[in-house]
Amino acid sequence: MGQSWPRDRYEKMADAVAKLYVKALKDMPPDVRIALDKAVQRETVPVGKTILGTIQRNIGAADREDLLICQDTGTPVYFVQMGEYCNANPVAIERAIRQGTEEATASHPLRSSVVSPITRQNNQTNTGYRVPVIHWEFIEDRDDVEIVVVPKGSGSENMTYFRMLLPADGVKGIKRFVVESVIGSGGNPCPPVIVGVGIGGSSDLCMLLAKKAIIRPCGEANPDPEVAHLETDLLQAINASGLGPMGLGGINTALAVHVEHAATHISQNPVAVNIQCWAARRGRLIIDADDNFVLGF
Ligand code: SF4
Known part of the structure; x- marks a missing residue:
């Protein structure tokens, strides 16, 4: 000491x-800038591409003019x-x-x-x-x-969700809850978003894990391969919705899904979602x- x-x-x-x-x-953190660059390159819906371009110009203006x-x-x-x-x-x-x-x-x-x-x-x-x-x-x-x-x-923090699922709902129930939460949020959290997911623990730990998940560099996979696989599945399902940038259509609703987990009780299956806006x-x-x-x- x-x-x-x-x-x-x-x-x-x-x-x-x-x-x-x-x-x-x-x-803006470099990992988020890179994720937005990739999103604008792969976006296929014109309105989505326009919005992503506007977001990039916004970041450029903040850099040049030293603005928020x-x-x-x-x-x-x-x-x-x-x-x-x-x-x-x-x-x-x-x-x-x-x-x-x-x-x-x-x-x-x-x-x-x-x-x-x-x-x-x-x-x-x-x-x-x-x-x-x-x-x-x-x-x-x-x-x-x-x-x-x-x-x-606040736009993204207001879109926060928690549910005590049943153990019998399994990972399938967790996936349904996460995807429905993100899609149900529409354009409110300023997509494309980073989706933080907490799984397991007690209710309070589960919420904290979802918040902790959003601070991981954008797109960095969970070190546990099974959890990383779940992140990929969730990202694909969310982006297949077509909600898109600002909820106006496109293939980039989420830049990444990050999952953090903890052991839980035999009769519990807690899941929490905390969304981070494009201004991550x-x-x-x-x-x-x-x-x-x-x-x-
Ligand atoms: S970009 Fe983020 S911080 Fe800005 S208004 Fe939208 S939710 Fe709020």
């Missing part, structure tokens, strides 16, 4: 999180991985994440999309009670901290044991 982190490292972290949040809102990719700054969701040999203080990390989110919102300035669910009051910070959402994982054999931010746009924004900050701060995707 190394030395405890010095206090000024958390201040530096808050500044880095502010940069991370703005970068995620402005700079989409006006919806979303709900800030962070996934933090902390190595078992990292001697940081998780409470101080949470404080730095909140501070960085607020700093970015005030200094950019960014639209604040976060309100109280009761009064609908917006304190213009993009934070609030229990927000930003922060999910933790503790990782063996590492000594760094990795923070992934997903500014989760994501940013990654790694802070290593030598005090290097590395921003990426």
